[in-house]
Amino acid sequence: RAKAGGKSCYSVFNSNMHAEAMSRLQIEAELNRGIEQNNFVLVYQPQIELQSKELLGMESLVRFYHPQYGLMSPLRFIPILEDTGIIIKIGEWIIQTAVHQFKTWQDAGLPLKHVAVNLSATQFRNKHLLDSVREALEKSGLSAECLELELTESLLLEDTNSAVKTLKQFKDMGIRVTIDDFGTGYSSLSYLRRFPVDSLKIDKSFIKGIISEPEDIAITVATIDMAHALGLSVIAEGVETVEQRDFLRDHGCDCAQGYYYSQPLNHEEFAKWTIEYEKNTHNDI
Ligand code: C2E
Ligand code: MG
Ligand code: MG
Ligand code: MG
DSSP states (O other), rough: OOOOOOOHHHHHHHHHHHHHHHHHHHHHHHHHHHHTTTOEEEEEEEEETTTOOOOEEEEEEEEEEEEEEEEEEEHHHHHHHHHHHHHHHHHHHHHHHHHHHHHHHTTTTOOOEEEEEEOHHHHHHTHHHHHHHHHHHHHHTTTGEEEEEEEEEEHHSSSHHHHHHHHHHHHTTEEEEEEEEEEESSSTTTHHHHOOEEEEEHHHHHHHHTTOOHHHHHHHHHHHHHHTTTOOOEEEEOOOHHHHHHHHTTTOOEEEOOOOOOOOOHHHHHHHHHHHHHHHHOOOO
């Protein structure tokens, strides 16, 4: 039945697939060479305590400069790194770089309490994860209490028994754990009882609507109250306006990050931003 006109359909399909596979292979190769060629960079976004306006620390976010395509979003290249397993190598580089950079800033006297690093599913499942985190901390001399790991709910629910085990090991080391994008996974709230985590990060999709959408307001307020009732702290991501900041502060949210304060910044910009922020903490920011 695919005969009439089937041939040309087939060949078009085939050549598209070929082009796509080629560019995917090419992207994979570039990602693979990315560390040696200095095409990966970390950027840092400040995290602020809402009541005190104190700068607490930052989240590190990875960027990749593709030699032909320019800046690629992590939403696009992290899945490729995951599929190919390259994420293990890049993930180690990310942790080492973030920890080392943070220690350098702390030693230079910047008033920062922690650095948050994102972990993906493959990294979290990797049996060498703990050792590589420990090694990064030892090499840099940074205390484990300064490191926070961001994990998503879906990642934790893949294999809950081994997830609990890994989280306990982090806790024993003194590392803090945050559930990222909270509210967007298939969460069964009962997992919060089993998983030894320290804080919840409310996803930016809810923060977007906290001034106007009754559902987003309800979910955000309920998340803040539930987190506190469980002894967890709460941070909001994607805070873009002063109204959102005020709402979150007035409803007891502990911390915030987002374009309202700053875009993610490269290391030079971040150091400058921090110094400026410290000068201006008494102003309304
Ligand atoms: P995420 O961890 O939930 O990070 C928050 C994303 O929101 C970041 O996008 C950040 O740049 C963006 N963002 C920050 N403030 C605002 C705001 O006010 N409004 C809006 N609309 N967006 C804001 P980014 O950097 O593109 O990262 C996307 C995702 O890629 C991250 O989501 C995380 O899941 C993943 N990712 C980023 N860096 C890493 C990393 O080093 N390792 C791993 N495994 N994943 C990473
Ligand atoms: Mg994150
Ligand atoms: Mg997030
Ligand atoms: Mg998110």
